Amino acid sequence: MGSTDPSPDFTDLNGNGVLDPYEDPGLTPEERADDLLGRLSLAEKVGLMFHTVIEPGPGGELLDTPGRISKSPTREVVGVKxxxxxxxxxxxxxxxxxxWNNAIxxxxxxxxxxVPVTISTDPRHAFTENSGVSFTAGAFSQWPESLGLAALGDPEAVRRFADIARREYLAVGIRAALHPQVDLATEPRWGRQAQTFGSSAERAARYVAAYLxxxxxAELGPGSVACTTKHFPGGGPQKDGExxxxxYGREQVYPGGRFEEHLAPFRAAIARGTAAIMPYYGMPVGxxxxxxxxxxxGFGYNRRIVTGLLRDELGYDGVVVTDWELVNDNVVGxxxxxxxxxxxEHLDPRGRMLKVLEAGCDQFGGEECVDLLLDLVRSGEVGEARIDVSARRLLLVKFRLGLFDDPFVDEDAAEEVVGAAxxxxxxxxxQSRSVTVLENRGGLLPLTGRRRVYAEGLTAEAAARLGEVVPDPASADLAVVRxxxxxxxxxxxxxxxxxxxxxxDFPPGLVSRLARVAAAAPLVLDVTLDRPAVLTPLAELASALVVDYGTSDEALVDALTGVTPPEGRLPFEIPRSMAAVRASREDVPDDTANPLYPAGHGLGGSLPA
Structure with a gap:
């Protein structure tokens, strides 16, 4: 029952001139969510259960057409669906x-x-540009990928990164992070390792706590960004790393019997109150x-995993959002x-949606097919009480974040906060600290003095900090290659x-060419690792071999010259050969025979100041 508003903070969200309980900031999020749930139409509750891609229009306006990837105009998905x-x-x-946030x-x-909008994002503070995974930093401050944070061996650095990213997100209205990704990097070929904390379950558990x-x-509030920890129950053990x-990469396997080890970071995330958890696409085999x-x-359809393990055994009662497009094909152009x-695969979209709901998930990632779910309820195949369970969880997060009270941001403040010096x-x-020194023959690093430098993969400005840049290794005193x-x-x-x-494996032609460079001048070689690489042929050529996990040219030069000394330690092992990789077990950390460099290797701490 409502009353006329006694507070200047009152926002009449439903326009009835009355302070309804869900509009009252003095009530608890639970009280407000319970009140609003009883007021919403079935269509409004169903709309809460979809989480899809959106794109801003030019200049921060609303996009009134479908986007490059988004399927519908903004006014349609908000006002109609x-x-x-x-x-x-x-x-x-x-x-x-x-x-744009204020407009939507x-x-x-x-x-x-x-009902306010919750804007989420995949990671966007590092270097990966992949619409299915992560975005480069753009206007935001730029950091190494999570692998680089892992290489620092410093949970406080992770917490500091997360706090800065939180402030930048808040400034532009992003209130949900589709991260952290806490899968263990146990299969060297897997293509999703850059955003993980490496192969160690113990480290991933400590780091996810700092990240959250x-x-x-300590708890979700108006100053929080709600995190989705992914990909439950651990997406690393992909068969053959696909x-x-x-x-071709649908199977997830456990030849080493290490399923429980992959759960460790999720246990830590649940203990720290992660707002949401996302199951992986993978299909467990055996x-x-x-x-x-x-x-x-697939785990998003798997009742034994979502309800039996996550809900019942691990006691998680937060939001479970599926990974993207479990119901419909993704068609772009x-x-x-x-x-x-x-x-x-044999089920139609209707059957797939039922399977996801029966598994215990609350929200369909990457989908906006609200009519399908409405039809399932109206046909009696899904009870409205089932919809209410998920809708309440989703509303609770919005209320805890304070979105119902003030979802708007200050444009001037956004410019000051995002990318602040x-x-x-x-x-x-x-970035510089996370650089990992694997070889430093003859004490070549840190680089000092002025030399004639042959450079590949560096901007002219960064290379010039090392000395006089020359076009040919034969006329150089030093070669630096990225x-x-x-x-x-x-x-x-x-x-x-x-x-x-x-x-x-690196292609043989590249190895041969680098051998000629190394024969002409001492070679400093940097390899950017978004997953391990077989460095064996290159390690024999380089006078100094370093790896990074997302580092600008300028930050790399800072590390090579000792302006910011490199401290990194490998967050996973570097295999000696592809034969060793193929013989390793997908679910077992650091399982290749006789690795070239073991996990934890790094010479940075031993370099002269």
Whole structure:
């Protein structure tokens, strides 16, 4: 029962002139959610259960057409389909991002109960540009990938990163993070390792706690960014390292019997109050829990995993959001990525949706097919009480974040906070510190003095900090070369070209060419690792061999010259050969025979100051 508003803070979200309980900031989030749940129409409750991609329009305006990846105009998904959770892709300047947030929140205020929008994002503070995984930093401060944070061996550095990222997100209205990714990097070929904390379960558990502290705080509140910890129950043990985005990578296997080890970071995340958890696409093969076989269907469809393990055994009662497109194929232009309906390919979208709901998930990632769920309720195949369970969980997060009271941001403040000089400095320092020195023959590092330098993969400005840049190794005193870790290029399915998969071997032609460079001048070689690489032939050539996990040219030069000494330690082992990789077990950390460099290796601490 409502009353006229006695408070200047009152916002009449439903326009009835009365302070209804859900509009009352003095009540608990639980009281407010319970009140609003009873007021919402079935269509509004169903809309809460979809979380899809959205794209801003030019200059921070609303996009009134379908986007490059988003399927519907903004006014349609908010005003007609009643969606209130959106994963934002491309963002412009900080001011434009803030302006767009305010525009979509104003649009949300025009809906029957003024339910605010929750804007989410994949990671966007590092170097990976992949619409299925992560975005480069753009206007935000730039940091190493999570592998680089792991290489620092410092949970406080993780918490500091998360706190800075939280402040930048808040400034532009991003209130949900589709991260951290706490899968263990146990299969060297797997293409999703850059955003993990490496192969160690103990380290991932410590780091996810620090990460959640920085983003969410002790509990969700108006200053928090709600985190989705993924991918439950651990997406690392992909058969042959193939990624489960794609049909050939659907199987997840446990030849070493290490299923429980992969759960450790999720136990830590649950203990720290993660707002949401996302199951992976993978389909467990040959897995038994409690002496019973687990159904061989993708984890998002898997009742034994979502309800039996996550809800009942681990006691998690927060939001479970599926990974993207478990119901419908993803069609972008003339490119297609089949629905990741692994193990249930024979079901139609209706059957897949039922399977997800029966598993115990609350929200459909990457989907906006509200009519399908409405029809399932109206036909009696899904009870409205089941919808209420998930809708209440989703509303609780919005109330705890304070979105119902003030979802708007200050455009001027956004420009001051995002990419602030102190944040940029902290990110650059972390990039340099995370550089890992694997070889330093003859004490070549740190580089001092002025030399004639031959450089590849460095900007002219960064190379010039090392000395006089020359065009030919034969006339150089030093060669500095940057490489990316190798992968097999694939480009059949949508998104496939952006995933680095397949062999970890460098092509023989590159090795031969670098041998000629090394014969002409001492070679300093840096390899950017988004997953391990077989460095064996290169380690023999380089006078100094370093690896990074997302480092700008300027930050790398800071590390090589000792301006910011490199401290990194490998967050996973470096295999000696692809034969050793193929013989290793997918679920066992650091399992290749006679690795070239073991996990934890790094010479940075022994370099002269």
């Amino acid at each position: 009643h969606l209130t959770h959106f994963n934002v892709h491309a963002l412009g300047t900080a001011r434009e991002a803030a302006r 929140q104003r649009l949300a205020r025009t809906t029957p109960h003024g 502290d920085g983003f969410q705080g 990624d489960a985005h794609f049909p 897995l038994e829990l409690g002496g019973e076989p687990v159904e061989e269907v 003339d490119r297609v990525l089949p629905a990741r309906a692994w193990g249930v 102190e944040f940029v400095r902290a990110g650059r320092e972390a 490489l990316n870790a190798p992968y097999e290029h694939r480009d059949d399915l949508f998104l496939e070209a952006w995933f680095h998969q397949g062999s970890l």
